[in-house]
Amino acid sequence: MKKYNPQKIEGKWQKKWLKTESFSALDSSKKEKFYCLDMFPYPSSYGLHVGHPEGYTATDIVSRYKRMKGFEVIHPMGWDAFGLPAENFAIKSHIHPKETTKKSIATFKKQIQSLGLSYDWDREISTADPEYYKWTQWIFLKLYENGLAYKKKAAVNWCESCKTVLANEQVQDGKCERCKNIVVQKDLEQWFFKTTAYAQKLLDGLKHVDWPQPIKLMQENWIGKSEGAEIEFSISNFQFSIKVFTTRPDTLYGATYMVLAPEHELVSKITSQEQKKEVEKYLKKSRKKTELERTDLAKEKTGVFTGAYAINPATKKKIPIWVADYVLSSYGTGAIMAVPAHDERDFEFAKKYKLEIIKVLDSSEDCYSGEGKIINSDEFNDLDNNIAKKNITEKVGGKLTTQYKLKDWLISRQRYWGAPIPIIYCEKCGEVPVLEKDLPVELPDDVDFKPKGESPLVKSKTFHQVKCPKCGQDARREVDTMDTFVCSSWYYLRYCDPHNEKEFASNEKLKKWMPVDLYVGGAEHACMHLIYARFIYKVLKDLGYVKIDEKADHNEPYQKLMNQGMILGEDHQKMSKSRGNVINPDDVIKEYGADTLRLYEMFMGTFSEVKPWDTKSIKGVYRFLDRVWHLQDKVDAQGKAVGNILHKTIKKVSEDIERFGFNTAISQMMILTNEMSALDKIYKSDFEKFLIILSPFAPHMAEELWELLGNKKSIFLERWPDYDKALIQDKEAQIIIQINGKLRDKIMIDAKHISDQKRIEELAMASEKVQKFIGSNKVKKIFYVKGRLLNIVV
């Protein structure tokens, strides 16, 4: 009896799989395609953590399963290689990010291969490779040509510790997503992608994808659509007017004052002489506040009167115009009509500054923001407020419109380790895009990494001196680089045609492989990568660079999305170096082997739930594999058939893989294994079927045992077994007997008779236990659920 030695067999098969290129996806294949994708990792110098194998094992199981089901599976892996950690490391150590990244990628690749994952390494890509970022820059140019990339001066998020601007999506809780430093607002000239032009399309597309509902909701909220009206208020004694956006034009008669955001352009123009000092003081103060302080709900609202008055277009009454930083300049028009009777913020403000409050909806509450009947509004009285919305807007010459919270995507970064923005500034011609033939704009090596608030590329002698593509005069390059999320917003397209030197990917290959059928990764990307990638994909489709003539093409890159749940430390806390509760997957592989690690991570719990690591529990799956290993000694031409349980297992494992129920699939295989272990002999054909369904989970062991059984070809060339419907039928059925819904007895009955309710009732009534509980009570009613239970109501 040979001992189970995972270290020995795993290395052997990993080498073999690589050598035979068993998992290369064939562009020429006639089979139905299946695109199975992981969110590619940032290759950090720390190597893999246990979270990586969780998602990777899941997609590996699905990939191997789908191949055996007859699909041509494309299952690529690559590196999201640009980014801050490598650059920050360079600042400390003076080691070039190129070097660190190269090393980290090598480590990651080795670790990933030691897990026995079936990637198609011919398609490996790295976003920091000029071959790749050439096309990232090309995509930038296409957006630029079509007015979807533009530069503007705006109040932007600035992280003082990273010394760079950040996109809206990268500010979390008022802090930098990377370093957790407080983000401040700065007026800077920056590059944007016009995501707002796609707000509605991004919303619509969500209807067509098979994504977890919470992620869809998060995106919906992030895009933040509201329908309302734009209404203009003229200003008393001025030529100007103030445009506001409101979702409640029905409450216009209750608008008793107006508020401008401190940044609103009219503030300086309309402020009266008497109020000037006060207003300026207020503006100065609010400018100093961070975004976090300004949006702090717990804080009392503040504001100051401008001295000017507007005319309510419905009531023709003069209403005061205030400045207050509870109104945001970045949303709507940066100005509001305040209806204190029906908006809590306005109510709070009006009470504090003793402003007029007029109710225009029928309600007993002081401040009521719900629906209802209109009052105090002339001819609109008694109308339903939803009808009044349209009518009142029309009366005052307003316009029904839609607003979104989504902002344009700020993509420029004042950092080195990213793809340079392919723009040239010429004194004569102004902003000039780099010519396509001059791509890629390569990163220079001669830079000083210390961030000083401008891109390190400024310091490169070789980089920014360039001739203007238009006039040939001396010009200088844009020194900012692109947000790494730009690089990762199209990588799934490059995998389809990774070596193409003429295009980012040929249409033929895109047509062959896109869209991604299954996408797996963490939920933290809900409002970042997953919005950006959808945006870029839609743009490329609209511009005609991606054409797919499939019937079910919904202009979405990712059909099905699955989020893996975070793995916590053994102390039920988030794993972190400072807590010292980090588990290194290498250690687990060293002790138990890759198959055990894979199985364990899949067995831990529900795939998408958060779950704690438990080193002791690893033994359980190791024992299981060990038991499977020893089953080989029982294989015989003679034996007892395990057909029923085997075929039930085939059914359950197949169904569970499809619905990401890996934990229950494994538990079913454990049940089968325990059953087979109890036998003296098992049929070879039964054991082989079991090995096939085990193989996506524990590929090394399955492959090794398959070979030991005398098979010459890889187990992964086998077809996935079908279960036999006749064999999964049980001969006997157990019927639960309940009295008033409480379990009182169980009876066994031949499966032939499960439809015969009368027979079952008779059997039940014959039971002593049943009789005891019925006693002298009268049977009122009997419910029978076929093959399951009989409930007697007394």
Next chain:
RNA sequence: GCCGCGGUGGUGGAACUGGUAGACACGUUGGACUUAAAAUCCAAUGGGCUUAAAACCCGUGAGAGUUCGAUUCUCUCCCGCGGCACCA
């Protein structure tokens, strides 16, 4: 504050469209093997009551409701996690 997800034994977790709650595994206890330990194998293992078993009762965060029957559906509340955060 708003939106979402969740709360099941000592632990991780199962439970199909409302139908045996606790599958599978860890741990624990007892036993076998061993000079011994590890490993392995066998058995028991939600709580109460009981010397033990049988029998019975209780039990899926709390309370109510719908139902013949609720972990599953509805309402109210409590707790944990995630997202958003003055979006007019």
